[in-house]
Amino acid sequence: MTNGWHALRRGESALERRRLIERAHERFVDDRASLGAVDPEFRERFSRAAAVRPVVLDSWMRAHRLTVDPDGIPERPSLGEDEIREVLATHPIGSVLPVVSRLLLDEAGESGFIVAVGDAAGRLLWVDGDRALRGRAEEMGFRAGMDWSERAVGTSAPGSALALDHALQVLGAEHFARAVHPWSCTAAPVHDPASGAIIGVIDVTGGDGAAAPHLMPLMDATLAAVEAELQLAALKQRIERDRGARARSSGGGPRRRAGGSASGRAARADGAADGDGRRAPRPAVPRLVVLGREPAVLEHRGVAEPVGGRHAEILVALASSPHGLSAEALAEAVYGARGSERTLRPELVRLRRWLEQRGVDLQLLSRPYRIAPGLRIDAHETLEAIGRGAHRLALAAYEGPVLPESRAPIVEQLRTAVDATLREAMLQAAGPDPLFAYAQNWAGDDVEVWETLLQVLPPLSPKRARVVARLDQLSDS
Numbered sequence: 001m002t003n004g005w006h007a008l009r010r011g012e013s014a015l016e017r018r019r020l021i022e023r024a025h026e027r028f029v030d031d032r033a034s035l036g037a038v039d040p041e042f043r044e045r046f047s048r049a050a051a052v053r054p055v056v057l058d059s060w061m062r063a064h065r066l067t068v069d070p071d072g073i074p075e076r077p078s079l080g081e082d083e084i085r086e087v088l089a090t091h092p093i094g095s096v097l098p099v100v101s102r103l104l105l106d107e108a109g110e111s112g113f114i115v116a117v118g119d120a121a122g123r124l125l126w127v128d129g130d131r132a133l134r135g136r137a138e139e140m141g142f143r144a145g146m147d148w149s150e151r152a153v154g155t156s157a158p159g160s161a162l163a164l165d166h167a168l169q170v171l172g173a174e175h176f177a178r179a180v181h182p183w184s185c186t187a188a189p190v191h192d193p194a195s196g197a198i199i200g201v202i203d204v205t206g207g208d209g210a211a212a213p214h215l216m217p218l219m220d221a222t223l224a225a226v227e228a229e230l231q232l233a234a235l236k237q238r239i240e241r242d243r244g245a246r247a248r249s250s251g252g253g254p255r256r257r258a259g260g261s262a263s264g265r266a267a268r269a270d271g272a273a274d275g276d277g278r279r280a281p282r283p284a285v286p287r288l289v290v291l292g293r294e295p296a297v298l299e300h301r302g303v304a305e306p307v308g309g310r311h312a313e314i315l316v317a318l319a320s321s322p323h324g325l326s327a328e329a330l331a332e333a334v335y336g337a338r339g340s341e342r343t344l345r346p347e348l349v350r351l352r353r354w355l356e357q358r359g360v361d362l363q364l365l366s367r368p369y370r371i372a373p374g375l376r377i378d379a380h381e382t383l384e385a386i387g388r389g390a391h392r393l394a395l396a397a398y399e400g401p402v403l404p405e406s407r408a409p410i411v412e413q414l415r416t417a418v419d420a421t422l423r424e425a426m427l428q429a430a431g432p433d434p435l436f437a438y439a440q441n442w443a444g445d446d447v448e449v450w451e452t453l454l455q456v457l458p459p460l461s462p463k464r465a466r467v468v469a470r471l472d473q474l475s476d477s
Contacts, residue, residue: 330344
């Protein structure tokens with residue numbers, strides 16, 4: 001696969017190639033209003049006539065279907081500064097920033113590039129490198145907290161690398177957004193070594209040199225070092241878990257310090273100050289990520305573990321019922337009206353063993369069935385954010401329906417609650433920008449959402465033309 005643009009035709013210069021791509025982009029953008037939502041015939045005709053790589057044309061088509069504005073740029077951050085700090089402190093991608101900095105920032109400083117790291121949703125968490133270049137990049141919304149997924153900006157190296165799950169180079173006018181045409185970039189997704197799930201993206205951005213061939217091997221080397229660091233961190237955590245398990249089995253843990261009272265030990269276990277006046281940190285509550293995920297992911301102790309379908313459904317049911325469920329009620333929540341306690345009990349045994357083997361700080365208790373000390377679920381957090389009016393935060397956290405392939409009644413209830421509550425909040429109280437983002441990403445065929453958006457957009461907003469075009473498409477379909 002040719003990830004870059006450097007495979008020029010015989011007698012063709014880089015400048016000529018760039019101009020051909022620019023003309024092709026203008027043709028595509030000019031013709032997009034007449035395109036259907038899916039038009040394979042147009043794609044075939046355009047690919048024969050235009051000097052555009054198939055991987056880029058496919059991304060342009062996705063951007064068209066998502067109704068991305070080619071004249072738009074990210075204007076408001078999806079993550080605030082406090083949220084970025086929290087993600088970098090708790091997410092595995094934050095732990096590898098020193099590796100990325102060591103391997104790429106020297107190259108960036110010498111070559112006039114900037115380096116960025118984002119999460120699996122395409123939101124930038126860290127941007128560094130050439131100071132003057134960073135100032136220019138911020139003018140087009142390329143800074144920490146901004147969403148650079150394909151849903152937000154169309155074709156770009158970080159967003160498209162995440163969408164395609166492989167490294168990619170994008171030159172100039174291959175970007176869907178016109179504001180990004182002076183830039184080129186190389187990006188690659190970062191994978192969790194254990195589960196294989198995408199956990200983030202690394203990007204190098206600058207002039208044409210940022211899509212030069214020599215950057216691909218450098219990016220590959222950086223990815224190898226990053227994933228080795230993640231493997232090492234996971235190994236250390238397993239060693240610590242095993243050491244703790246052995247200590248518990250051989251006598252209940254470490255020796256007590258002389259003079260320690262029972263009340264003092266209890267206070268320290270609860271996060272109170274110890275004898276030296278220092279506050280012991282509370283252990284982080286495990287978190288189940290189910291929005292747009294299949295399978296779910298359980299985050300604990302800085303590790304992301306994929307959770308099989310039935311186990312995820314049981315965890316959702318128990319986390320949704322903090323006071324516990326009878327065996328009959330739990331079976332009905334997971335399997336439906338014909339749920340069998342006889343089928344449920346072996347699953348609970350397997351789930352309890354799975355949690356113990358991975359050192360998850362959760363206990364599966366019975367009579368009634370419940371989990372202790374507690375489990376957070378991203379879908380519940382989204383509902384809470386909507387309830388307190390944090391619509392932009394809720395929209396940024398929403399990555400799709402809850403466990404989209406699950407048919408468990410408890411999951412279908414939660415899925416309906418989140419989707420309906422988010423839609424109602426967007427229609428009733430969200431500002432024009434969040435509503436526009438919601439319409440593009442999650443309500444492409446919802447006429448009421450697009451009609452409401454047309455009402456709330458300012459009269460001179462350039463987005464009005466996009467909304468009118470989408471409503472025309474919906475009326476013709």
